[in-house]
Amino acid sequence: MRDYKISYNILKSSLEEKGIEVNKVEKRLxxxxxxxxSWGYADSGTRFAIFKQKNAAKKVKEKIQDAAEVHKxxxxxxxxxxxxxxxxxxxxxxxxxxxxxxxxRPGAVNPNLFxxxxxxxxxxxxxxxxxxxxxxxHVLECxxxxxxxxSKDISLWLADGTNYPGQxxxxxxxxxxxxxxxxxxxxxxxxxxxxxxxxxxEPAFYHTDIADWGMAYNLCTKLGDQAMVLVDLGxxxxxxxxxxxxxxxxDEEKLGGFHFNNKKYADDDLTVGSINPYEFFLIFNELVxxxxxxxxxxxxxxxxxxxxxxxxxxxxxxxxxxxxxxxxKALIVDRKSLRKFQQNEDIIMAEKVLTExxxxxxxxxxxxxxxxxxxxxxxxxxxxxxxxxxxxxxE
Ligand code: PSV
Ligand code: MN
Numbered sequence: 001m002r003d004y005k006i007s008y009n010i011l012k013s014s015l016e017e018k019g020i021e022v023n024k025v026e027k028r029l030x031x032x033x034x035x036x037x038s039w040g041y042a043d044s045g046t047r048f049a050i051f052k053q054k055n056a057a058k059k060v061k062e063k064i065q066d067a068a069e070v071h072k073x074x075x076x077x078x079x080x081x082x083x084x085x086x087x088x089x090x091x092x093x094x095x096x097x098x099x100x101x102x103x104x105r106p107g108a109v110n111p112n113l114f115x116x117x118x119x120x121x122x123x124x125x126x127x128x129x130x131x132x133x134x135x136x137x138h139v140l141e142c143x144x145x146x147x148x149x150x151s152k153d154i155s156l157w158l159a160d161g162t163n164y165p166g167q168x169x170x171x172x173x174x175x176x177x178x179x180x181x182x183x184x185x186x187x188x189x190x191x192x193x194x195x196x197x198x199x200x201x202e203p204a205f206y207h208t209d210i211a212d213w214g215m216a217y218n219l220c221t222k223l224g225d226q227a228m229v230l231v232d233l234g235x236x237x238x239x240x241x242x243x244x245x246x247x248x249x250x251d252e253e254k255l256g257g258f259h260f261n262n263k264k265y266a267d268d269d270l271t272v273g274s275i276n277p278y279e280f281f282l283i284f285n286e287l288v289x290x291x292x293x294x295x296x297x298x299x300x301x302x303x304x305x306x307x308x309x310x311x312x313x314x315x316x317x318x319x320x321x322x323x324x325x326x327x328x329k330a331l332i333v334d335r336k337s338l339r340k341f342q343q344n345e346d347i348i349m350a351e352k353v354l355t356e357x358x359x360x361x362x363x364x365x366x367x368x369x370x371x372x373x374x375x376x377x378x379x380x381x382x383x384x385x386x387x388x389x390x391x392x393x394x395e
Contacts, residue, residue: 008364018334025331029369035107035302036070036316037081038063044306055392060087066313068102073379074320079107081302084142092148106149111142114159122160124180125173125209132180139184153300157197161204173209185223194227195257199235213245228256234267243282250290259304269305273322281358284330317380333357
């Protein structure tokens, strides 16, 4: 690592030979922002067991401390997503102040529409109007919290669906959903957004009310400009072409949020980039390509992972490193050559442009950027050596 400058110079000149402006790549790497989720710092598990970790955060302030530590070491995680009521407090102003004092701000506010026993048959789509009203009021409460915290995004994931054919009327549920969302939407502040997530199954196993990107897109289009689709990488059936969905939504200017994680089977919450790094690269490639083509996009990037087995903060830092590395590889794609090969119908060479960027050892560039940002060159190693977790005095 000490000698990274020699390899950096070699990498820089090979990229510049291809016409890639390395200074611009470095600037873009420094401005990448990834939110981390409060629930990723707390104990979690599967429906079979929760294996508790020593000094895992329990209180919201502890989650903020851990998120601030991740930001301190990576320099690119300046906000923390909150989940209500898991992160409830009776003094939101004080929590905002506390958070800012640690150099981190509250990010997306996530309502919880799945845990209350009343939501057994759904929340915003529930057959009983009283339960729908309760769910709407909960989201309105989250909007108020977001106002106090100066957060701009309400991130909505619905567990609504049915488990048995005939359990409820799918079209009626769609109408209830549209009505409930309209009520929520009209209570947003003008500078707020409603990010609507989709997921094809789980916890509902027969049908899910917002099952795919098309349904989320349709709902957002009906609601208006402040409603945007949120893509969570774990929420697609196996072999779905996620990069195409991303490209399509970007082109429609309807992609508003992104949840990073990786899956092997379903919504597995595995470390982003750990199972299929090439797919992850192709997704980032679409994000960069759209931006380079002048498509306007305000995308809230967040890691949405519960770290059940790995040490939580370490997995969070590992995830941030994977994201940064993959973004860097997408930024060094030789887009001029790619375009030329596409126009010349040279499929072999066009694909090679992508694989060349993907296979590049980008570490020296990341070291350079981290050094200039004043963060450790190797955040994960640094964190381990700091003994942060063992020094904490938590119950
Ligand atoms: C459940 O699938 C989920 O992971 C969704 O992706 C939400 O974003 C998150 O939980 C928090 O509610
Ligand atoms: Mn998610």
